[in-house]
Amino acid sequence: MNIILHYFDSVSEILKQYYIKPKPKESKGNRETIKGERKRISSTVLKIQLPQFGALSKIFESKIVLNVKDYGAKGDGIEDDTQAFADVWNKACSSKIESRIIIPDESSYLLRPINLAGSCHSKITLMIFGSIVAPSNPDVWNGNDTHKWIYFHGVDHLTVEGGGTINGMGQEWWASSCKINPKNPCRHAPTAITFHKCNNLVVKNLIIRNGQQMQMAFTNCDRVSVSHVSLFAPSWSPNTDGIHISSSTNVEVKDSVIRTGDDCISIVSNSSKIDVRRIFCGPGHGISIGSLGKSGTCDQVYDVSVRGAILSNTENGVRIKTWQGGSGFVKNVKFDDIWMQNVSNPIIIDQYYCDSNTPCPNKTCGINVENISYVNIRGTSATKEAIRFACSDVAPCEGLFLEDVYLVSSFDDVTTTSFCWEATGTTSGTIYPPLCYYSNSATFIKHIVSYIPSLQPIESIML
Missing domain, CATH: 2.160.20.10 (Single-stranded right-handed beta-helix, Pectin lyase-like)
Known part of the structure; x- marks a missing residue:
């Protein structure tokens, strides 16, 4: 059985290279060469006695690609897209095949406080090409944990990237802070994006601006790489730490720009x-x-x-x-x-x-x-x-x-x-x-x- 699984891996790599690539538009002679190659691969598969086609089909799929718009997200910055994000996350997290979640460009997704939890069955890459925005009104957090907005926890082998923007819309939170006006009651404000107990984590090529409080936090994480992130908040914004690292080990932060108020x-x-x-x-x-x-x-x-x-x-x-x-x-x-x-x-x-x-x-x-x-x-x-x-x-x-x-x-x-x-x-x-x-x-x-x-x-x- 182990030998067969080893061959599965090898054949899967060959098949992925062959079937994912578009068919080249070249001479008939070249197509005949490809046909011969196809025959050679088929004979290899037959020799190792692959199981039924249903099991074989899984070998062809190196990863699944999930677009948040296919799960009902509007991307107009007005309608609430939280449920669509939760649904696409649950689909990716339950998949036994590596998943890639796409947040398309030229769209703005309104997101209420959300927990994106593990443990997941395979690696997940979250590709943020567009913009994710928070509700501007702090009252939206009534009944929710005001420490959190986008909260990943217990997720291993996660990558978050894409070049898009996460906007915490923190202006009303700052205005009500006791550090801005001592007459205001002191209260917690959300961290824009938190990773808690996430191991083997990569965060790269993102813009985070105007976090309600901290921009990005890592708590109880191990093996984290952060690179090419840009974090922006006004110099007067209270408690807006750029990157906050707590109870974490093996963390690298490199090649990034941070302009903030803390x-x-x-x-x-x-x-x-x-x-x-x-x-x-x-x-x-x-x-x-x-x-x-x-x-x-x-x-x-x-x-x-x-x-x-x-x-x-x-x-x-x-x-x-x-x-x-x-x-x-x-x-x-x-x-x-x-x-x-x-x-x-x-x-x-x-x-x-x-x-x-x-x-x-x-x-x-x-x-x-x-x-x-x-x-x-x-x-x-x-x-x-x-x-x-x-x-x-x-x-x-x-x-x-x-x-x-x-x-x-x-x-x-x-x-x-x-x-x-x-x-x-x-x-x-x-x-x-x-x-x-x-x-x-x-x-x-x-x-x-x-x-x-x-x-x-x-x-x-x-x-």
């Missing part, structure tokens, strides 16, 4: 093996690890690499932020080859983070920050203080390493400075502004910060 990328709570490279960020709040440790939680983030980023006109550059009173650690982090253009707080560790209208009390415990390196970071600072290490009295920053850091002021008459509290480490090469922490031996940090494991390429992990 962190371009935020990495939080129990995430590891995160590789961020070639990102343009700005406006926004920079690339952040944290916040961590809020309300006394235990959080761990480790093995993070951020390289080849450009940050422009952001409120922070590369940042680690933790609350007092938490536990856990941030360790083995490398920020490498980063250009800052008119960035406030280009390099910052803040272990006294407090995002509250009232002062936060001092605590006698904190998250450990250790083995953090900053290499080849250059550019201009919009604040006089270009480097700030505000570390905890009870959990000091240890094993900091800076090499070839050069941050001057955006203004001709200002000299940049650094601030350090409870921070130790060492330096190499040119460091400007000069650092104020105590430097250990020159070899101490280099032994520890050569930590960053070479992260296995996502492509090879997913094979």
Whole structure:
């Protein structure tokens, strides 16, 4: 039986190549060659004693293609297309053959909050060529979870791509935010698109704009590749993180543009093996690890690499932020080859983070920050203080390493400075502004910060 299945796979590949291609319009002699080839294939099939035609027909189908319009979607941006999306998803998820869902171009699909759940029987590719838009009225979420709009969960081997646009229509959500108007009650707003417990996931070639809150979130995911995405929201839009990574591992984010009102990328709570490279960020709040440790939680983030980023006109550059009173650690982090253009707080560790209208009390415990390196970071600072290490009295920053850091002021008459509290480490090469922490031996940090494991390429992990 195993031998026969092996032959099925081989023959299936031959048949797919032959029958999917259109018949060439060439000479009779060429057609006779093809006819002979057909005969050769048929004899191969006969030799291995294929079963009845019904089973054989499945071999011919490499994937099924499902168009959301065939399931009743109007695509006029006015009528509700949620049920059509749910129906086409259920069809794809239940199929034992790889499925491709098509969201056609030149159409706009109105989508209410929707759960797209696994587990599915085969791989699914969601091709978004057109636009998906959310209802503009927050009241549509009455009775629904206001954390979610488009919510994938428990789906493995999913690809989302196509070059289309997902528009969260977040303007009314922002206007009612307590961060815009303190008189408003503080409430959650949906993340535009969430992937929860999705493994072997690819997201590429998409535009997401005006998320109600976060634009894109990955929670409890493993083996994720994000590339060539563009995420847009106004600089004043509250809590609109571009890409939010939580409790996830083996995540790469690359070759993307993020302009938003909060962190371009935020990495939080129990995430590891995160590789961020070639990102343009700005406006926004920079690339952040944290916040961590809020309300006394235990959080761990480790093995993070951020390289080849450009940050422009952001409120922070590369940042680690933790609350007092938490536990856990941030360790083995490398920020490498980063250009800052008119960035406030280009390099910052803040272990006294407090995002509250009232002062936060001092605590006698904190998250450990250790083995953090900053290499080849250059550019201009919009604040006089270009480097700030505000570390905890009870959990000091240890094993900091800076090499070839050069941050001057955006203004001709200002000299940049650094601030350090409870921070130790060492330096190499040119460091400007000069650092104020105590430097250990020159070899101490280099032994520890050569930590960053070479992260296995996502492509090879997913094979």
